[in-house]
Amino acid sequence: MPTQEQVQDALREVIDPAFGKDIVSLGLVQALKIADGRVALDLQIVRSSADANNNLKQQVERALKGVAGVEAVEVRLTPHARSAGTGSGQGELPGVANVIPIASGKGGVGKSTVSANLAVALAQTGARVGLLDADVYGPSIPMIMGATEAPQRGGRGIMPVICHGVKIISTGFFTKPDQAVVWRGPMLSKMLTDLARQVEWGELDYLLVDLPPGTGDVQLTLCQQVALTGAVIVTTPQPVAAAIAEKSIIMFEQLKTPILGIIENMAYFESRKTGERELIFGAGGAATLAHKWKTPLLAQIPLATTVRETSDGGTPIVLADPDAPAAKAFVEAAAKLVVEVAMKNANAEKPVEINF
Amino acid sequence: MPKPIRINRHGAHDIAIEWDNGQTVAYPARFVRLNCPCAQCEDEVTGKRIVQDSMLPILTYPTKIEHVGRYAIQIFWSDSHSTGLFTWEKLWELADKIDDWKGSIKLPKHSLQ
Numbered sequence: 205m206p207t208q209e210q211v212q213d214a215l216r217e218v219i220d221p222a223f224g225k226d227i228v229s230l231g232l233v234q235a236l237k238i239a240d241g242r243v244a245l246d247l248q249i250v251r252s253s254a255d256a257n258n259n260l261k262q263q264v265e266r267a268l269k270g271v272a273g274v275e276a277v278e279v280r281l282t283p284h285a286r287s288a289g290t291g292s293g294q295g296e297l298p299g300v301a302n303v304i305p306i307a308s309g310k311g312g313v314g315k316s317t318v319s320a321n322l323a324v325a326l327a328q329t330g331a332r333v334g335l336l337d338a339d340v341y342g343p344s345i346p347m348i349m350g351a352t353e354a355p356q357r358g359g360r361g362i363m364p365v366i367c368h369g370v371k372i373i374s375t376g377f378f379t380k381p382d383q384a385v386v387w388r389g390p391m392l393s394k395m396l397t398d399l400a401r402q403v404e405w406g407e408l409d410y411l412l413v414d415l416p417p418g419t420g421d422v423q424l425t426l427c428q429q430v431a432l433t434g435a436v437i438v439t440t441p442q443p444v445a446a447a448i449a450e451k452s453i454i455m456f457e458q459l460k461t462p463i464l465g466i467i468e469n470m471a472y473f474e475s476r477k478t479g480e481r482e483l484i485f486g487a488g489g490a491a492t493l494a495h496k497w498k499t500p501l502l503a504q505i506p507l508a509t510t511v512r513e514t515s516d517g518g519t520p521i522v523l524a525d526p527d528a529p530a531a532k533a534f535v536e537a538a539a540k541l542v543v544e545v546a547m548k549n550a551n552a553e554k555p556v557e558i559n560f
Numbered sequence: 561m562p563k564p565i566r567i568n569r570h571g572a573h574d575i576a577i578e579w580d581n582g583q584t585v586a587y588p589a590r591f592v593r594l595n596c597p598c599a600q601c602e603d604e605v606t607g608k609r610i611v612q613d614s615m616l617p618i619l620t621y622p623t624k625i626e627h628v629g630r631y632a633i634q635i636f637w638s639d640s641h642s643t644g645l646f647t648w649e650k651l652w653e654l655a656d657k658i659d660d661w662k663g664s665i666k667l668p669k670h671s672l673q
Contacts, residue, residue, distance in 0.1 A: 560568065
């Protein structure tokens with residue numbers, strides 16, 4: 205019978221070409237079982253391309269069959285992510301494997317557009333995705349995702365609205381369009397925890413939380429009361445935006461929430477006529493930040509009229525125009541995010557055990 | 561800085577924290593309560609301690625300890641206080657001050673100890 209080590213070593217020989225790393229280090233191997241000469245495992249997919257996924261699957265099968273004593277191999281492709289769990293269950297949302305806040309220090313960097321496109325791109329891989337719009341002051345997810353109906357009451361709580369395969373809930377569903385949210389901090393915090401807990405999310409691999417800009421009550425409450433996998437920071441290349449995004453990073457660091465990566469939005473403008481690239485907001489802001497905080501730069505999303513148009517039209521560009529450079533960049537960001545989450549969860553620190 | 565692995569009861573009311581550097585520190589309950597970092601117990605601007613030993617019941621002990629995110633614990637005390645969040649940094653920093661505190665205790669005649 206092959207040993208766990210022999211099997212792991214063989215799996216470490218399988219490199220995911222898109223990441224240049226082996227599938228064990230990337231955290232993509234789940235539920236590995238060795239019984240007599242049989243090896244079974246789940247291989248987490250990070251992109252929707254069937255060809256690339258099957259190719260990887262065949263490589264895994266080949267590598268395992270080369271191990272002495274292996275007679276049968278069963279590799280299942282799964283879009284589902286594992287969860288690190290908190291051990292105590294405290295702060296976990298039932299059924300939700302990973303809660304990922306999308307944050308920016310500065311407003312107006314396109315955080316909601318990024319959140320919506322990431323959510324759709326993740327859902328395209330077959331993952332079960334939720335999107336919680338916690339931007340109480342300027343809830344824009346319903347519009348970007350084209351939600352036309354209001355959420356219904358379910359058996360236990362609120363049923364999310366399903367748009368483009370993503371379960372969404374927004375604070376905007378509960379306030380009138382002609383009403384502004386003029387609330388003090390404690391009310392904001394309560395709204396968020398109520399929303400997170402009273403929504404019937406069902407089983408989710410990823411719940412993205414579109415946060416309001418800044419480092420205030422909403423962000424703090426989320427970090428304190430909900431067990432988070434890690435945060436994604438959105439910025440533009442502009443030094444002023446990057447400098448304020450850094451404040452968000454510092455907040456998450458202080459609250460011991462890992463940073464999964466940075467997305468640079470409005471990275472450049474490509475002229476449709478000449479193909480020339482113009483760096484409207486400057487360059488390098490996000491890269492400098494990523495380097496300083498040792499976190500990956502998940503994507504550089506170009507500034508494009510179509511991104512704006514598709515957002516305003518209710519169909520994110522990932523779906524509306526999948527061949528556009530911006531759409532491809534979002535899909536790439538989603539794939540990298542899946543890997544970051546898989547790596548974090550595969551090597552997650554054990555939560556503190558309290559027996560008191 | 562080490563991180564806590566386990567938080568257990570020590571004796572009747574004290575708190576034992578097992579750190580990932582192999583050390584286990586026994587924190588006297590009263591000492592921890594006196595070092596509560598919340599705004600009612602510590603002046604937010606000057607950092608001056610507000611809560612004093614004389615202000616606490618003779619027997620003050622934790623009734624419940626809960627996680628706060630991944631970075632701290634919240635202790636619910638027998639004197640109904642619970643607003644302080646003890647971060648890992650704070651708890652690690654307090655470990656060095658336990659002996660000084662023990663040395664400073666002047667037991668009143670009516671003390672239980």
